[in-house]
Amino acid sequence: MFTGRLRSSFTRPRPRTRQTGPPLIHFENVGLRYGMGPEILRDLTFDLPKGSFQFLTGPSGAGKTTLLRLLFMSLQPTRGLIKSFGRDITSIPRNELPMLRRRVGIVFQDFRLLDHLTTYENVALPLRVRGKAEQTYKQDVIELLKWVGLGERINVLPPVLSGGEKQRVAIARALIDRPEILLADEPTGNVDPPMARRLLSLFLELNRLGTAVVIATHDLALMDQVDARRMILTDGRLDIYE
Numbered sequence: 314m315f316t317g318r319l320r321s322s323f324t325r326p327r328p329r330t331r332q333t334g335p336p337l338i339h340f341e342n343v344g345l346r347y348g349m350g351p352e353i354l355r356d357l358t359f360d361l362p363k364g365s366f367q368f369l370t371g372p373s374g375a376g377k378t379t380l381l382r383l384l385f386m387s388l389q390p391t392r393g394l395i396k397s398f399g400r401d402i403t404s405i406p407r408n409e410l411p412m413l414r415r416r417v418g419i420v421f422q423d424f425r426l427l428d429h430l431t432t433y434e435n436v437a438l439p440l441r442v443r444g445k446a447e448q449t450y451k452q453d454v455i456e457l458l459k460w461v462g463l464g465e466r467i468n469v470l471p472p473v474l475s476g477g478e479k480q481r482v483a484i485a486r487a488l489i490d491r492p493e494i495l496l497a498d499e500p501t502g503n504v505d506p507p508m509a510r511r512l513l514s515l516f517l518e519l520n521r522l523g524t525a526v527v528i529a530t531h532d533l534a535l536m537d538q539v540d541a542r543r544m545i546l547t548d549g550r551l552d553i554y555e
């Protein structure tokens with residue numbers, strides 16, 4: 314499934330050229346407020362093209378995580394239109410949402426691994442929950458764990474893993490369903506610069522295999538390593554630099 318190899322040397326690469334055709338996700342004049350609070354996101358209009366690679370940045374509290382939640386369809390906009398895979402997310406029946414969400418993988422800031430399950434079991438969990446038989450996915454899980462450099466850590470529990478290793482388990486779990494979009498919230502927040510570069514090359518490799526990638530980050534040094542689209546949130550508004 315994942316045949317790409319991590320590159321050991323690192324130059325400033327350009328992500329793959331985006332594919333044409335309808336966007337995976339389309340936002341039009343989207344606004345979001347929590348409860349009766351102030352509007353956190355205002356008038357967001359943009360497309361997430363197939364196979365694209367972008368950083369999402371902005372000061373702390375600017376709304377990056379909130380925007381990722383909208384992209385993951387775990388929040389509804391308070392105004393405007395969001396079309397995910399061609400469908401208006403406000404009119405999707407509740408029982409159809411999980412199937413649509415499977416097309417989007419997400420890596421949370423705090424990993425959300427289950428400490429009593431091994432690395433292998435954490436990654437396999439989304440498939441097990443859906444009732445898939447282990448023999449249909451076992452090889453894929455092992456191959457994916459090797460791809461993220463955890464071939465030697467397959468039967469280890471999360472509490473003994475390093476921050477970078479946990480991050481890679483969370484990435485593998487987000488990828489096991491082969492999503493068309495990967496969202497990552499501060500994926501390099503807990504790792505040292507060499508591991509951050511390694512994770513970045515993993516995301517670039519994934520993008521080369523066709524997945525659209527959105528990385529929310531404060532890390533300027535990380536962004537400077539790739540000639541990629543930047544989405545910058547300031548005071549609830551979004552500017553995009555191609």
Ligand SMILES: Nc1ncnc2c1ncn2[C@@H]1O[C@H](COP(=O)(O)OP(=O)(O)OP(=O)(O)O)[C@@H](O)[C@H]1O
Binds near residue numbers: 374
């Ligand atoms: N569930 C919630 N209820 C009410 N307010 C919220 C909720 N989640 C986030 N907020 C507020 O929305 C604003 C944006 O938060 P968000 O976490 O999206 O920002 P962020 O850019 O990801 O921040 P950071 O870089 O610090 O992670 C903040 O003012 C935050 O307090």
